[in-house]
Each structure stands twice: as C-alpha cells, then as structure tokens.
Amino acid sequence: MDQADIPALLSRLASDEDAARKMAVFKLQSSINDPAFADVFIASGGLIILRRLIMSTGGNTLAYSLQSLTRLLEVDMGWDIFEGPGAGDLVERVVELIVTNPLVNILRGAMSILVALVGHSQSGSAAARPGGTSGTVRTPGAFGFRALKPAVAVYPQFFEHVIAQLQSADHALCANALMLINALIRDAVSNDGKSGGGSGAQGGEEWSKFIKRLQDLGLIKAVYNLMQSSSLQDLAHPLLEFQSLTKVLLRKWREVRVDLERPEHRRALKGLHLASAPDRRHVTNGVGAAATEESNTNGSDKKGSRKHNPEKWRRLGFETESPAVEFDVAGFLGMMDLTDYVRKNEDGFQKLLLEQSSRPLSERCPVARASLAVTMILYDHFEVDKSDLEDVRGYQTLDPSKPSDRLFHPLLLQWSRLHTAGLHAFFRMWKATGAERDDFDKVAELVRILVDQVVGQASRTKDVLEVEDDLQEYDSGRLRELQMDLLELSFEDQWGPHLYQVREELKHEALQFVKEQRIRCLLQGSWFTKPQPRSSGSQHNRQDSYQRRGRLYQPWRYAKLSHNRRYLHYADFPEQTAQEPGLDALTEKVDLSTISSVVSNVSAPSEEEEAEANNNTKDPIETSTMSTYPVPGREAGRGSNTKPTTKITIYSFTEDINPPLVGSGSGGEPKEEPILTLFPLNHSLASEWLDGLLMLLNQAPITAETNKLVTLVSEYGLKIRLLNVGSLEQQQHAGLGHLGAGGAGTGVVPSREGLDEDYFYEI
Incomplete structure (x- = not known):
C-alpha cells in the first residue's frame, strides 16, 4: 500500500461500519511491517486508532488488529502504545482475551503481543527507539513481566490458561504460548534482585517461587510431551529455548549457596x-x-x-x-x-x-x-x-x-x-x-x-x-566391562604409541604363555580314537582287513610328547587303560625334526559340543586347559562308535627311491607322506594338539580357540596394567606415592613375609 493512501486508510479504520473497519485493518496487517509505512502510520496518529480497535472490536476485526500490532512490534516500532495513562488498560485487555476468548486466531495474536511486551524489558530509552517520541519519560514497569502483574492480579488464572494452550492442536498457537512462557521465565531470571528494589536474596526467592508456580500448573509435563511428539518441526525453536532456560535455572539453583540464615x-x-x-x-x-x-x-x-x-x-x-x-x-x-x-x-x-x-x-x-x-x-x-x-x-x-x-x-x-x-x-x-x-x-x-x-x-x-x-x-558386570573399555580408550588417547607398544609386548607374552600351555597338553598325553577300516563283503576279507602289519585293529590310540620335547610317542590299544600309559609302553615314536607339516580339518564344534560349551560356567582359560576325556573303565564302544569330527595328519619328507624316467624333470626330490594320523575326541582337544604341534615347529597357531585365548590373556594383562596405573594416580592424589625421575611409580610394596609358594591365579 502506498504511503499516500494512509489518510484514507485511517479514515476507514475509524469508521463506525464494521465491514469497512474489517477490510481496512485486513489491508493494514499486510503493509505495516514496512518501516517506512509504519513510520508515517505512527506519525499520523495510527496507534491511537489501532488501540481503539483492540479495545472495542471482536471477531476477525480484532484478530487483524492484534496481528497488525504484532507485525509493527516485530520491526521494533510502536512501543509508545504501551506507555502512557492507558497502557495498563491495553495490557489488561490482551490478558483478558487470553483468559476468556476461545478463538484461535485471536489467541495467537494476543500471545504474540505479550511475547514482544515481556521480551522488550531490556531495551533502551524511548528516544533511541524508532517510532519513539524524543524526550519521552519511560513509565516504570511498562515492559517485562512487571507490565503484566496488574493484569494478572485481575485474572489470576492467566498462567493456567497459557499452559493449557501447550496442548492445543494448533501448532502456531502452541508455539506462541511456549514463547510467552519462555519470555516470562527469562525476564524473571534476568531481573533477579532488581524487581521492587529488593535484595538479591529476595529477588532469588521471587523468581524461584514464580518457576515453582508454573511447574505446579503442569508446565514440565506439557513441554516434555511436546518435545517427544511428532510436531517437533513446528515447535523446534521455542522448545530449544525452553531447554536452554531449564539449564539456566539449574545453574542458578546451583549458584545459590546453602545458608542457614535463610x-x-x-x-x-x-x-x-x-x-x-x-x-x-x-x-x-x-x-x-x-x-x-x-x-x-x-x-x-x-x-x-x-x-x-x-x-x-x-x-x-x-x-x-x-x-x-x-x-x-x-x-x-x-x-x-x-x-x-x-x-x-x-x-x-x-x-x-x-x-x-x-x-x-x-x-x-x-x-x-x-x-x-x-x-x-x-x-x-x-x-x-x-x-x-x-x-x-x-x-x-x-x-x-x-x-x-x-x-x-x-x-x-x-x-x-x-x-x-x-x-x-x-x-x-x-x-x-x-x-x-x-x-x-x-x-x-x-x-x-x-x-x-x-x-x-x-x-x-x-x-x-x-x-x-x-x-x-x-547389569553391573556389563557395566564394569564398559568401564574398562572406556578406561582403555582414555589411556589410548593420552598415551597412544606407548599403549600400542605395551599391547604388542603383552600379545607376545600371551602367545608364549599359550604356547607353553598347549605344549604341556602334549606332555600330559591324550587318548584319540581310530576309525574302523572299511569292511569288505566276506567275513574272511573283513578279518584280513582288520589286520594291519600283522596286528588286529585296535580302536584307541594314546600319544604323548617326550620330556625333552624331541619325540612324539604313541601306541594303539584295544581299550582305554585305567592308568595312562607311560613312555615305555608307547612303542612308536616320531622325530619332530623330521616333520614337514601338520594338516587338519578342524571344523566348528558340533551342536552337542556347542551346547555343552554354552552351559559351561568356567572361565575360557580353564575350559581350554581341561579338555573332556572319556572316563577310563567305560565301554570302549562309546569312543569307537562316535564318528570323529576332526583329524590331524602329520607329514614327513621321504626320498623317492625309484629312478626318474629319461627326459623327465629332476629326480630324487623329497615328497611328503603322512606318518601319523590323530582323531581328537572333541574340538578343544583338536585345538590343543594342532596348535601345540604347530608351535613346537615354531609356527603360528591357526585355530580360533587358541587365538581367542591369546587375545584374552593379553587383554587381561593390559587391563591389569591400566588398573595399576589408575591406582598409582590415586595414590599420587592422596599423597601415598609419586613418580620418580625415571617415570616409574614408587608406592608401598606389599610384604611377602609369612607367605609360601602355595598360591594360584584365578582369572
């Protein structure tokens, strides 16, 4: 709208005909947010007419009038309408509309005006504001929450109605209500100790009581529901402001010192x-x-x-x-x-x-x-x-x-x-x-x-x-694991390369520890099964097939590593003996220096073994070192009828004694041949013997169970070292220890007086 049309517009706004007023104020709301237009409008006495419309009209005319004043305040103009003798009546009229009027478009405009009024409490003098009159003396309490106090005294249910609008289906009205609450809280907190000339303690009591009053009316629950609702997009800004104000209140409550004089x-x-x-x-x-x-x-x-x-x-x-x-x-x-x-x-x-x-x-x-x-x-x-x-x-x-x-x-x-x-x-x-x-x-x-x-x-x-x-x-156990992970991460951030070096050292130590454990399993000896040979049609052929090198088929094999770790002794038996055979009873042996490779078809555990492992409550280290063997004295049929799931084959090089053909490639090359086959009774035993043999040959372990055990031992070692460092730091803070010049911790060394060597580690 052109500025030249403002006199005609003002004339229609002051008309006694409702239709003319409604059309004029409808056009006004779309033009008044132009500062140049607003300046001429205010200079021409438009604020007086706009105030009259808000005070006396209803319906859409009132809604358009409230919207016009809101847009005028948005461009920081027209604040003089809240100063002077009739300012209190205008504020009371807006508060009355919020309490008594059910129309959404009127409620939205009324709350927007109060948001601007309360939020304007920190502004400068009237002379510094556009649209203000130079030299105007500002009326005390014209802005901020103080401006609402007389009207709220007339309508004490005001806060209850504002909070009730937080449940409105109209998102714009809901957002305006929340912005008004935010403005009231921020004004109350920012003017702590300034209102009424009271002391800081009295001011603190005032804002605290005001916040408690809002909370008692269900403010927290209403905003909490909004923050969890699907209407987040339309309410994001006022919700974030309320969240920030909640932090401000928590900070202020923490800053208040407990004083028994209060x-x-x-x-x-x-x-x-x-x-x-x-x-x-x-x-x-x-x-x-x-x-x-x-x-x-x-x-x-x-x-x-x-x-x-x-x-x-x-x-x-x-x-x-x-x-x-x-x-x-x-x-x-x-x-x-x-x-x-x-x-x-x-x-x-x-x-x-x-x-x-x-x-x-x-x-x-x-x-x-x-x-x-x-x-x-x-x-x-x-x-x-x-x-x-x-x-x-x-x-x-x-x-x-x-x-x-x-x-x-x-x-x-x-x-x-x-x-x-x-x-x-x-x-x-x-x-x-x-x-x-x-x-x-x-x-x-x-x-x-x-x-x-x-x-x-x-x-x-x-x-x-x-x-x-x-x-x-x-779960507290899970929480402890999480604590250790966080502790490790914090140390890794702080000590990066040093922690990597420690981890590598511990991994090497764990590998040596597990190698020794696996070899000790071989030194202890184990029973293995032997699958039955394939039988031919006749009983005579079957008996012949049972004979191997002049001996009958025997379903059990016992193997054991010699004390000097140079030979693998073994022998076959018709049944498991009550006492494990000694090396003198094991007639066959393999020189470890002649072994070329160890091959196995180690597979995943069977369903029964996996179920048994899941039901086992022992530590992984204990279950790995204590394999399940058949109980001596039970029927041999249990082992012989059970189909082995794993097989370990030991190979050795042998010279080819047949001369090479003329024109063929180089002859006399050694070739691998199997010299011993073991059929472990379960997956754990297969892991122990396969990786034990590989480690004896200075090769890396290959089974998942052994590698898991290596990782477990190294992680335990790392966590123990981290806990020792944490304990040392606590001693330092407590004055019980200190770091020496070399960086090593100096603490109280426990005495071993009265202790013997009868101890064990339980992990």
Whole structure:
C-alpha cells in the first residue's frame, strides 16, 4: 500500500461500519511491517486508532488488529502504545482475551503481543527507539513481566490458561504460548534482585517461587510431551529455548549457596532431619551410643538430650555435623534434589537408614553424599554449564525442515525422576560391589558411566519410565566391562604409541604363555580314537582287513610328547587303560625334526559340543586347559562308535627311491607322506594338539580357540596394567606415592613375609 493512501486508510479504520473497519485493518496487517509505512502510520496518529480497535472490536476485526500490532512490534516500532495513562488498560485487555476468548486466531495474536511486551524489558530509552517520541519519560514497569502483574492480579488464572494452550492442536498457537512462557521465565531470571528494589536474596526467592508456580500448573509435563511428539518441526525453536532456560535455572539453583540464615534453607534441613525418624531407635557405634546414653542420663531437659546426638547428620550420610558446608559444590540444587527425594520416598529413606545403621561404619552407604554425587553426575551429563544459546545456534545451522533429534533432551525435564533413579542405582551398585567408604568415588564413577550409557543413549521418544527401569536393571558386570573399555580408550588417547607398544609386548607374552600351555597338553598325553577300516563283503576279507602289519585293529590310540620335547610317542590299544600309559609302553615314536607339516580339518564344534560349551560356567582359560576325556573303565564302544569330527595328519619328507624316467624333470626330490594320523575326541582337544604341534615347529597357531585365548590373556594383562596405573594416580592424589625421575611409580610394596609358594591365579 502506498504511503499516500494512509489518510484514507485511517479514515476507514475509524469508521463506525464494521465491514469497512474489517477490510481496512485486513489491508493494514499486510503493509505495516514496512518501516517506512509504519513510520508515517505512527506519525499520523495510527496507534491511537489501532488501540481503539483492540479495545472495542471482536471477531476477525480484532484478530487483524492484534496481528497488525504484532507485525509493527516485530520491526521494533510502536512501543509508545504501551506507555502512557492507558497502557495498563491495553495490557489488561490482551490478558483478558487470553483468559476468556476461545478463538484461535485471536489467541495467537494476543500471545504474540505479550511475547514482544515481556521480551522488550531490556531495551533502551524511548528516544533511541524508532517510532519513539524524543524526550519521552519511560513509565516504570511498562515492559517485562512487571507490565503484566496488574493484569494478572485481575485474572489470576492467566498462567493456567497459557499452559493449557501447550496442548492445543494448533501448532502456531502452541508455539506462541511456549514463547510467552519462555519470555516470562527469562525476564524473571534476568531481573533477579532488581524487581521492587529488593535484595538479591529476595529477588532469588521471587523468581524461584514464580518457576515453582508454573511447574505446579503442569508446565514440565506439557513441554516434555511436546518435545517427544511428532510436531517437533513446528515447535523446534521455542522448545530449544525452553531447554536452554531449564539449564539456566539449574545453574542458578546451583549458584545459590546453602545458608542457614535463610529461613527456607533452614526449613529444608530441618525437614531432612525429621523425615529420617530421629526418635526411632537406631544402631550407632560404641562412642555414639555411650554419648547418647550419657546425655539422656545427665540431661534434665529434653532440649539438652536432643542436642547431644553425635550422629545427627552423619547418620543421614553427611561426612560431618555441618551439612551446609557439604552443599558447596552442588549448591541449593543439591539440597532441592535431596529434599525432593526424601519427601517422595520417606518410608524407603527411613528403612534405608535403619538398614545402614546395622552395618559397620565403614560399610554404610552415605545417602546424602550419594545424592549430591548423583546431582553433579546429571549436571555434568547434560552439560548444564554449556552456553544456553549454543543449542539454538546449533538448530539454526541445520535444515529447519529436518530438526535433529540429537539437539533435544526431553529427559532433562525429568531431572527429579532421573535423580531418584540414579540414586537407587547408586545404592544398588554399592551393595553389588560390596563397597566401603573409601570406594565411594569408584561407585560414583560407575554410576556416571551408567547414566551416560542409559540416559545418553536414550532416543528422543523413549519414555522416562523405561529409562528408570534400565537404570535399575543394568547389569553391573556389563557395566564394569564398559568401564574398562572406556578406561582403555582414555589411556589410548593420552598415551597412544606407548599403549600400542605395551599391547604388542603383552600379545607376545600371551602367545608364549599359550604356547607353553598347549605344549604341556602334549606332555600330559591324550587318548584319540581310530576309525574302523572299511569292511569288505566276506567275513574272511573283513578279518584280513582288520589286520594291519600283522596286528588286529585296535580302536584307541594314546600319544604323548617326550620330556625333552624331541619325540612324539604313541601306541594303539584295544581299550582305554585305567592308568595312562607311560613312555615305555608307547612303542612308536616320531622325530619332530623330521616333520614337514601338520594338516587338519578342524571344523566348528558340533551342536552337542556347542551346547555343552554354552552351559559351561568356567572361565575360557580353564575350559581350554581341561579338555573332556572319556572316563577310563567305560565301554570302549562309546569312543569307537562316535564318528570323529576332526583329524590331524602329520607329514614327513621321504626320498623317492625309484629312478626318474629319461627326459623327465629332476629326480630324487623329497615328497611328503603322512606318518601319523590323530582323531581328537572333541574340538578343544583338536585345538590343543594342532596348535601345540604347530608351535613346537615354531609356527603360528591357526585355530580360533587358541587365538581367542591369546587375545584374552593379553587383554587381561593390559587391563591389569591400566588398573595399576589408575591406582598409582590415586595414590599420587592422596599423597601415598609419586613418580620418580625415571617415570616409574614408587608406592608401598606389599610384604611377602609369612607367605609360601602355595598360591594360584584365578582369572
């Protein structure tokens, strides 16, 4: 619309005919966001007419008027409409529309105006604003939440109606309602201690009470549902702003120091003490019990007897009898979390204290200290100290049509429930690990990993109830494995090449260890089966085929490595003997120096063997070194009727005694021939003998079982070294050890006085 048409437009806006006004204000909303047009409109007295339309009209005319004022404020013009004698009436009119009007298009415009009004609290003077009148004195309380207070006093259900719109099916209205809430929270927090000329403490109480009022009206649940809904695309920006504001509030609560001079802090601590059932008889250490008994005996008044309880706060899990000091790290946020947990779980809290009081002091789980630790674990996990604008900027760099789920953390809004679930997980870990007071930091680290694994890996749409269950049921053994993996990664990042060198050294040591173990299996000796020869048609031929070198077929073969590891002795037997044969009974032998190769058809375990292995609860090292042999004295038919699944064939070079043909290639070359065949009874025995023979010949093992064993041993060695380094660092921090000039750790060396050599390692 041309600026020359503004007088005619103003005339139609001031008309008594509703149709003319409606058409004029409809055109106005599409032109007023042009600053040049808006400047002439304001200079011509348009704000007075626009204000009159908002105050007196309804329906679409009112909706277009509200939209026109919204667009005017978007270009940072027209703020004078909220200053002067009638400004309060205009704000009250907009608040009234939100409370009483059901039309969506009117509600959207009304909330947009209040968003701009509240968010304008940090602006400069009127003279510096476009459209402002030079020299105008700004009316106190004209902007920000202060501007709404008189109107909200008239319509106290205002906040309830705004929060109710978060469930609206109209996404634009829902977004406007959330933006209004964000503006109100940001204004309340940013003006902490400035409102009403009160002190910082009073200001802190005001914003805290305001936030609690919104939470009591269901704000958190409503925004949590929005953040998990499918309408994320239309609400992404206000949701991210609310998420950032949640971090701001958590930071502010943490920054508030616990001060017993403040009544609400004193009441919170007193509530903790009373909820712990202090009058109930509980077990204390000898000194505490004696002191309590003495005070009850000598003290004439009740006040004196209560005053001398030596464990008033320590039995709740504090380290000292001055609990306020222990909130220095977590601040008032830590006190809020602890009191909230106790209030919602009072019976469980009392039972837990009674249970802990029956244990020795060193084994008791410090409940209060654990609560503060979980608070800081959540605080660090959600990166609360991160700039509140970084999430919004991260969203702005992405495609707005495809908002990234990784930017949204709906579980942050379930802080209280996560704290309770994390605290219960702490208690569970403490009990499962048999921890003592000195192990507190180790249990806290396990809980930190648990939170990172469960909460950090949770999808945006995962319900908080599932997360609570996962925190409570996560396997502690699996968690320890994860901790070791993370420890290894952290050391690898820090020590890279050194850790690679250590890993290679340990792998070589593990290979030598497993080589010795495999060779010892050969030195111990083993029984093998022999398949029956193929039988011909007649009984006479079958008997002839059973004869081999003048001897009858014998179904068992026993093989054993000589003590000097130079010869492999073996012999065939008609049945397994009660006592394993000695080397003198093994009539055949193979010189290892003549072996050219060892070949095997080692296959995967059979279904029965695999099922047996899965049911075996022993460690892999133990099951590998203890193969399953047939029990002596059982019928020989068991071994002879079972079809072998594996075969190990030993080859040796032999000279060809036949002269070569004329014109043929070179003759007399050695060729390989099988000299011994072994049929192991099971897959583990096949792995031991095949790789044992290969290692005797200085060749690498080839079976998966042996290679897995090598990896297992080397990984155990690496983890033990990493744990030793971690223990050394803890000693250094505690002043128990130090690094010498050569880089080696110097700690307390345990004494072996009174110990003998009768010991073993259990892995």
